Amino acid sequence: MDISVLINALPGALAQGLIWGIMAIGVYITFRVMDIADLTVDGTMCTGGAVCIMMMLSGQNVVVSMIVATLVGMVVGMVTGLFHTWMGIPAILAGILTQLGLYGVNLKIMGKSNQALNVDKYDLLVSLRYVRNIEWYKNTILIVAVFIVIIVALLYMFFGTEYGSALRATGCNPNMARAQGINTNFNKVIALMLSNGLVALSGALIAQYQGFADVNMGRGAIVIGLAAVIIGEAVFGKIFKNFALKLLSVAIGSVIYYFVIQVVLWIGVDTDLLKLFQALVVAVFLAVPYWKKTIFNHSAKKVVKANDTVEKEA
Amino acid sequence: MLEIKDIYKTFNAGTINEKTALKGLSLTLEDGDFVTVIGGNGAGKSTMLNAIAGVWPVDHGQILIDGVDVTKLSEHKRAKFLGRVFQDPMTGTAATMGIAENLALAKRRGKMRNPFITGIKNSEKAEYKELLATLGLGLEDRLTAKVGLLSGGQRQALTLLMATLQKPKLLLLDEHTAALDPKTAAKVLETTDEIVNRDKLTTIMITHNMKDAIVHGNRLIMMMDGNIILDIKGEEKKKLTVEDLLHKFEIASGEEFTSDKAILG
Numbered sequence: 001m002d003i004s005v006l007i008n009a010l011p012g013a014l015a016q017g018l019i020w021g022i023m024a025i026g027v028y029i030t031f032r033v034m035d036i037a038d039l040t041v042d043g044t045m046c047t048g049g050a051v052c053i054m055m056m057l058s059g060q061n062v063v064v065s066m067i068v069a070t071l072v073g074m075v076v077g078m079v080t081g082l083f084h085t086w087m088g089i090p091a092i093l094a095g096i097l098t099q100l101g102l103y104g105v106n107l108k109i110m111g112k113s114n115q116a117l118n119v120d121k122y123d124l125l126v127s128l129r130y131v132r133n134i135e136w137y138k139n140t141i142l143i144v145a146v147f148i149v150i151i152v153a154l155l156y157m158f159f160g161t162e163y164g165s166a167l168r169a170t171g172c173n174p175n176m177a178r179a180q181g182i183n184t185n186f187n188k189v190i191a192l193m194l195s196n197g198l199v200a201l202s203g204a205l206i207a208q209y210q211g212f213a214d215v216n217m218g219r220g221a222i223v224i225g226l227a228a229v230i231i232g233e234a235v236f237g238k239i240f241k242n243f244a245l246k247l248l249s250v251a252i253g254s255v256i257y258y259f260v261i262q263v264v265l266w267i268g269v270d271t272d273l274l275k276l277f278q279a280l281v282v283a284v285f286l287a288v289p290y291w292k293k294t295i296f297n298h299s300a301k302k303v304v305k306a307n308d309t310v311e312k313e314a
Numbered sequence: 315m316l317e318i319k320d321i322y323k324t325f326n327a328g329t330i331n332e333k334t335a336l337k338g339l340s341l342t343l344e345d346g347d348f349v350t351v352i353g354g355n356g357a358g359k360s361t362m363l364n365a366i367a368g369v370w371p372v373d374h375g376q377i378l379i380d381g382v383d384v385t386k387l388s389e390h391k392r393a394k395f396l397g398r399v400f401q402d403p404m405t406g407t408a409a410t411m412g413i414a415e416n417l418a419l420a421k422r423r424g425k426m427r428n429p430f431i432t433g434i435k436n437s438e439k440a441e442y443k444e445l446l447a448t449l450g451l452g453l454e455d456r457l458t459a460k461v462g463l464l465s466g467g468q469r470q471a472l473t474l475l476m477a478t479l480q481k482p483k484l485l486l487l488d489e490h491t492a493a494l495d496p497k498t499a500a501k502v503l504e505t506t507d508e509i510v511n512r513d514k515l516t517t518i519m520i521t522h523n524m525k526d527a528i529v530h531g532n533r534l535i536m537m538m539d540g541n542i543i544l545d546i547k548g549e550e551k552k553k554l555t556v557e558d559l560l561h562k563f564e565i566a567s568g569e570e571f572t573s574d575k576a577i578l579g
Binding site: 158160161162163164165166168169172173175176177178179180181182183184 | 390391394400406415424430433476
């Protein structure tokens with residue numbers, strides 16, 4: 001086990017972690033702000049990548065391709081949103097349905113299961129080739145970091161506005177929101193569009209980074225997104241109270257996740273088992289708040305009982 | 315101000331759990347009426363308020379608020395006419411948001427929420443501080459505190475403030491003191507009276523407590539089996555005692571009033 005192998009792999013892990021961090025911020029919006037577990041993202045990830053790659057292959061500019069990929073992602077989010085609000089399908093199932101449908105859509109967009117893009121022939125914004133030995137301003141790590149800072153700043157401002165506050169209220173307490181005249185169904189659709197737009201943008205960046213789009217590229221993306229959200233909260237939850245910092249901690253959580261994966265690979269863990277490892281780690285982390293609560297309630301009951309006896313004696 | 319015409323509502327129609335909660339209920343409120351509503355469990359009290367608020371559509375009938383037919387309007391669209399406080403202190407506020415943020419949400423009830431304008435203007439904060447001070451709960455110094463940290467009584471008082479921040483056409487109070495300890499409940503009721511009198515709000519207040527129902531408001535209605543069986547107003551209401559009410563109930567319903575809670579409460 002040569003430590004230099006690991007060190008050499010770290011810039012790549014950082015770049016990947018940051019790109020997936022954009023997706024994780026999208027997951028944060030649905031999962032934490034809106035209290036919806038949106039499984040659409042597994043499909044949206046690939047849709048974003050596929051649209052971006054196909055547009056570039058047909059000669060479109062990289063910026064235009066990425067904007068269109070993001071917009072298509074938003075349409076996908078709208079579909080899940082309408083499944084949920086207009087057709088009354090539970091949010092999780094709505095996401096699964098969209099994701100399943102997207103498999104076919106993604107295949108049709110690409111024409112086959114995999115489409116590659118030659119990094120030498122196209123002018124890409126990010127690539128695994130642009131991580132080292134390149135002018136600083138072309139470095140993928142810097143470019144994606146700038147993306148994240150801009151996205152976090154925009155989201156921070158947006159969620160502080162009148163409408164953004166209404167979105168947060170919708171996620172926090174829909175009954176209260178409706179009593180205050182907030183259209184909760186409409187807001188859920190908007191949040192899902194916003195979230196899936198970010199996921200598709202992330203997918204477009206990943207496809208460029210790895211040089212291809214693949215129909216399976218989003219498999220398990222929601223799990224990575226959740227992992228990033230949970231790691232970010234576990235590491236920074238106590239110190240980051242501000243909404244912008246919370247979003248940032250999610251992106252950092254994604255980077256930590258990719259570092260851990262690199263270490264796991266470096267140790268020599270069977271890559272076939274990687275997804276199993278991911279699933280178990282996320283399961284345990286999701287369980288922690290629940291365990292904390294049940295244990296806490298247990299001790300709270302004891303306190304109440306103690307008070308009761310005091311009152312009776314008095 | 316409010317006209318309810320012959321509304322019916324059945325839950326779980328066609329199943330073994332079928333329950334007709336409202337059976338041809340009609341009620342008209344004058345501007346400035348403060349009506350207290352009593353009745354046993356399942357009498358249809360909360361169902362009536364939910365029908366007015368539009369939580370679900372009614373099966374039959376018509377609801378007009380200030381002359382506007384709202385029967386087919388969705389809950390969030392009717393909200394611009396209504397201030398609501400719920401039985402559960404958790405229902406009326408957003409726990410993860412600050413006190414001022416909650417007030418700012420209420421301030422914009424029934425208005426377009428702009429995605430480019432900040433959620434709370436600085437000028438609002440001073441106003442909220444003043445309003446919170448009137449509650450006498452020390453909340454005026456905790457504008458940014460998360461509402462989830464407040465006690466049940468504080469949350470109900472805040473919800474009351476939110477419901478009336480923009481003068482509603484109709485204030486709906488659904489047993490808003492039932493989940494509170496007696497002392498806090500009395501304080502919240504006192505605040506309710508102050509606000510209702512100050513703004514001359516048309517109000518419907520459900521309560522389980524006969525004494526509260528008699529002391530507050532200018533009109534009292536009693537519900538049973540999805541309809542109104544007693545409607546007492548004016549001078550008669552002012553002179554009303556718990557004994558009178560029990561007597562009237564027996565005559566109106568043809569049975570004895572058996573709920574200890576209602577007598578003792």
